[in-house]
Amino acid sequence: MNYMPGTASLIQDIDKKHLVLLRDGRTLIGYLRSIDQFANLVLHQTVERIHVGKKYGDIPRGIFVVRGENVVLLGEIDLEKESDTPLQQVSIEEILEEQRVEQQARQESEKLKVQALKERGLSVPRADTLDEY
Amino acid sequence: QSLEDCPLDEDEDAFQALGEEDEDIDQFNDDTFGAGAVDDDWQEAHERLAELEDKPVATREQDGPSGEDSDLLGDPEDALAERLTRLVIDSELEDPAIMQAVQTRVPTQPGGLNSSIWDSSAVLRRIRGPLLTQEMPSVSVLDYALPQRPPQPREEERDPSERALPRRSSSPIIGSPPVRAVPIGTPPKQAAVPSFNQQILCPKPVHIRATLPQRYPTPYGERMSPNQLCNVPNSSLLGHPFPHSVSPVLTHLQRAQLLGGAQCLSASPQAGRMSPSQFARVSGLVGSPLPSVNPKLLQGRVGQMMPPASGFRAFFGAPPAPPPSQPQHPPGPGSHLQGLRPQPQIFRPDTTHLHPQHRRLLHQRQQQNRNQHRNLNGSLGDRGGHRGHQQERKDPYANLMLQREKDWVSKIQMMQLQSTDPYLDDYYYQNYFQKLEKLAAAEEMHGDGPRKERTKLITPQVAKLEQTYKPVQFEGSLGKLTVSSVNNPRKMIDAVVTSRSEDDETKEKQVRDKRRQTLVTIEKTYSLLLDVEDYERRYLLSLEGERPALMGERKQKICDMYDNLRGKAPGQERLSDDHFMQIMCIRKGKRLVARILPFLSPEQAADVLMATARNLPFLIKKDAQDEVLPCLLRPFSHVLYHLPLGTVTSLVQQLTNLPQSASAVAPTNVHLAAVLQNKFGLSLLFLVLSRGEELQSSDTNTELMQDNQWTELMLLATRELLRIPQAALAKPVSTPSNLISLFSRYVDQQKLNLLETKL
Numbered sequence: 001m002n003y004m005p006g007t008a009s010l011i012q013d014i015d016k017k018h019l020v021l022l023r024d025g026r027t028l029i030g031y032l033r034s035i036d037q038f039a040n041l042v043l044h045q046t047v048e049r050i051h052v053g054k055k056y057g058d059i060p061r062g063i064f065v066v067r068g069e070n071v072v073l074l075g076e077i078d079l080e081k082e083s084d085t086p087l088q089q090v091s092i093e094e095i096l097e098e099q100r101v102e103q104q105a106r107q108e109s110e111k112l113k114v115q116a117l118k119e120r121g122l123s124v125p126r127a128d129t130l131d132e133y
Numbered sequence: 134q135s136l137e138d139c140p141l142d143e144d145e146d147a148f149q150a151l152g153e154e155d156e157d158i159d160q161f162n163d164d165t166f167g168a169g170a171v172d173d174d175w176q177e178a179h180e181r182l183a184e185l186e187d188k189p190v191a192t193r194e195q196d197g198p199s200g201e202d203s204d205l206l207g208d209p210e211d212a213l214a215e216r217l218t219r220l221v222i223d224s225e226l227e228d229p230a231i232m233q234a235v236q237t238r239v240p241t242q243p244g245g246l247n248s249s250i251w252d253s254s255a256v257l258r259r260i261r262g263p264l265l266t267q268e269m270p271s272v273s274v275l276d277y278a279l280p281q282r283p284p285q286p287r288e289e290e291r292d293p294s295e296r297a298l299p300r301r302s303s304s305p306i307i308g309s310p311p312v313r314a315v316p317i318g319t320p321p322k323q324a325a326v327p328s329f330n331q332q333i334l335c336p337k338p339v340h341i342r343a344t345l346p347q348r349y350p351t352p353y354g355e356r357m358s359p360n361q362l363c364n365v366p367n368s369s370l371l372g373h374p375f376p377h378s379v380s381p382v383l384t385h386l387q388r389a390q391l392l393g394g395a396q397c398l399s400a401s402p403q404a405g406r407m408s409p410s411q412f413a414r415v416s417g418l419v420g421s422p423l424p425s426v427n428p429k430l431l432q433g434r435v436g437q438m439m440p441p442a443s444g445f446r447a448f449f450g451a452p453p454a455p456p457p458s459q460p461q462h463p464p465g466p467g468s469h470l471q472g473l474r475p476q477p478q479i480f481r482p483d484t485t486h487l488h489p490q491h492r493r494l495l496h497q498r499q500q501q502n503r504n505q506h507r508n509l510n511g512s513l514g515d516r517g518g519h520r521g522h523q524q525e526r527k528d529p530y531a532n533l534m535l536q537r538e539k540d541w542v543s544k545i546q547m548m549q550l551q552s553t554d555p556y557l558d559d560y561y562y563q564n565y566f567q568k569l570e571k572l573a574a575a576e577e578m579h580g581d582g583p584r585k586e587r588t589k590l591i592t593p594q595v596a597k598l599e600q601t602y603k604p605v606q607f608e609g610s611l612g613k614l615t616v617s618s619v620n621n622p623r624k625m626i627d628a629v630v631t632s633r634s635e636d637d638e639t640k641e642k643q644v645r646d647k648r649r650q651t652l653v654t655i656e657k658t659y660s661l662l663l664d665v666e667d668y669e670r671r672y673l674l675s676l677e678g679e680r681p682a683l684m685g686e687r688k689q690k691i692c693d694m695y696d697n698l699r700g701k702a703p704g705q706e707r708l709s710d711d712h713f714m715q716i717m718c719i720r721k722g723k724r725l726v727a728r729i730l731p732f733l734s735p736e737q738a739a740d741v742l743m744a745t746a747r748n749l750p751f752l753i754k755k756d757a758q759d760e761v762l763p764c765l766l767r768p769f770s771h772v773l774y775h776l777p778l779g780t781v782t783s784l785v786q787q788l789t790n791l792p793q794s795a796s797a798v799a800p801t802n803v804h805l806a807a808v809l810q811n812k813f814g815l816s817l818l819f820l821v822l823s824r825g826e827e828l829q830s831s832d833t834n835t836e837l838m839q840d841n842q843w844t845e846l847m848l849l850a851t852r853e854l855l856r857i858p859q860a861a862l863a864k865p866v867s868t869p870s871n872l873i874s875l876f877s878r879y880v881d882q883q884k885l886n887l888l889e890t891k892l
Contacts, residue, residue, distance in 0.1 A: 037545040
């Protein structure tokens, strides 16, 4: 039965595996079990996937209830093509380590940039305050 | 001192209430477990009650206050019964036992809906018996709210005030939806109808207001019990947009749709699902959608199905689906884990009046639905037959979201799609689908027939109602209440616009203000433009009498637009292009001009063209970043098509800035150079030249004067063109074919070849 053709209703997506991108940057993968009119989601057997470069790691999270407004986008995962990826899965510890390293590197470069700008008498507004706009 | 007194008083009252409550609870416990709990014969009891109904009030009143501790079946029951009858409860639908009883009483009649079940209160009162004896004395929904002592006087006190509460649909008192015990966002309750014992042990913690909703005349007749009113979140939601005063006029097509919809409805409810588009079709077109919606909601909860309501009855005599007697197991949370649903009965509605092909399709669809349902694959749907099956089997958590919950969500989503003017609310969606349909239709023309049935979402259309808001007034008060809410916003602050004085402003601010003014002008003109563009559609929709008025409006708006473009004050002569230039400097302004041009009269359009040509280098310079000028080419070429030679000549003059002053022997023609170096400029020049050539060649008897002018101009132009190096030339959008013939008139062969290579 075709629920609401031509619209973006999530009813057809229920009980299917989805990838959900949240506003804070997290990527969740889980089975979409329930929705409501605000697109609040109930994800089952959820896994938080962290990507660093060509590697990724999965952290099992269980059941997630996501408030609709925090979802950036979500899409159904094709189970056949799911394993067909050039990315390499690593352990949780490893990926967290990689993430930390990447974060550090980014902070370093940011610091250098700010320093350089300061020397030239310019300033860049802080990125986190612009986040919402 | 007064302040201190008040809290104390409140506390006293509270304590008193608590005390009373405690006594009630003691009594309830007593009734349940202690001496009061008598294993009585409910049939006798309800016979007695039936007699009681007919007794006069006076005798009952005597019995009322006395004998709280006496036999259950005695006086308190009478008092309660009498209280209940006054409350005019017409249906107790929660209890499956009652439903059973009701059904056994009323056999399904062929053809026509038998609503006698609901209409005869006598029947119901008799049925109420069992409920009363077991439920009422222990915990009645009222008693929870109203302490028993003193029962009657206080109740009478409340009755008139409660009864005075007006119908929700007629006066939105606060202007906003009524207070709900259960917030609108909550899904329908999963819990099955609890058994009586359960009810006694944990009385529903219902807000006091909600316990008396029997008094509210329900929007769709007294079919719902109070608890169900609470549990049906959309009862008020739907009540709002479909006020009783709306009586949609059904066209032939809509009626046919309704028929189709109803057939599908009555056919597939056993499958437990109803396509939301059918919901929409039916709900939108029938004046009271609630009856159509309710059965689906109640189905799961009550475990039965109500016959489709009067809305359907009015339009076709198809018999409703008889309530299938479903097994009594509560459709609670346990059921979905099993993943099984009780097999519904198969019901074949009367489809003899339908076209045979329609009937066939319908039955096919029914079959499909049934098969689908059997596979329980509704959610994993189209994913390839047997693989879906496998996954379904492996997935024990499937269908956690029940079908009715899905329906509920889709219902809300459909409601959000309602609109009184879809073209206004959802313009891009409408246009997109129109385009799709045109494509499909075009394909159909080539092919044999409709290749695939593309399901289309039919959104409910609500008739626009002019509802004048009348502010709430209390008698004896001075003035009106300023109550503002979402539906009738009121001004809170008087914001006064203060214009700055000229002295304070700096040059920068002036410039900024001017730009702002231009932007405002552009926006205003844009809205005029959108209106004008919309007139065609309105024309088609309007009646004959209205059309001249529409045309007049349209003309007026076009004039306004032109005035806006060229700078207002129609009295004065338009000396400066300044206003126009300001608009043209802004990207949106250029696009605006491009869109307006088709609507302008030839003179007006020519005027615009001239202004553009005159100031083209300036515009080119300003456009360097945006590069929007080429969008003007197409409308310009259309305009050129209608221009006479004279205008074209002057256009070329403007464009090339020729002839220049005689003193300048061989200066660089900056104007022309700029034009030629810009894509737009060159293309425009070519267009103009080509048009000129067209006119020349086509019209054999042109005026000599004009001819001379043109010829002179062309000679100069070609000389310039020859002079300019090829590298400097821009790439035009299109090179008209007749340019060569144009130039051949004025230059010799050598130079012609040179020109050819250049261009």
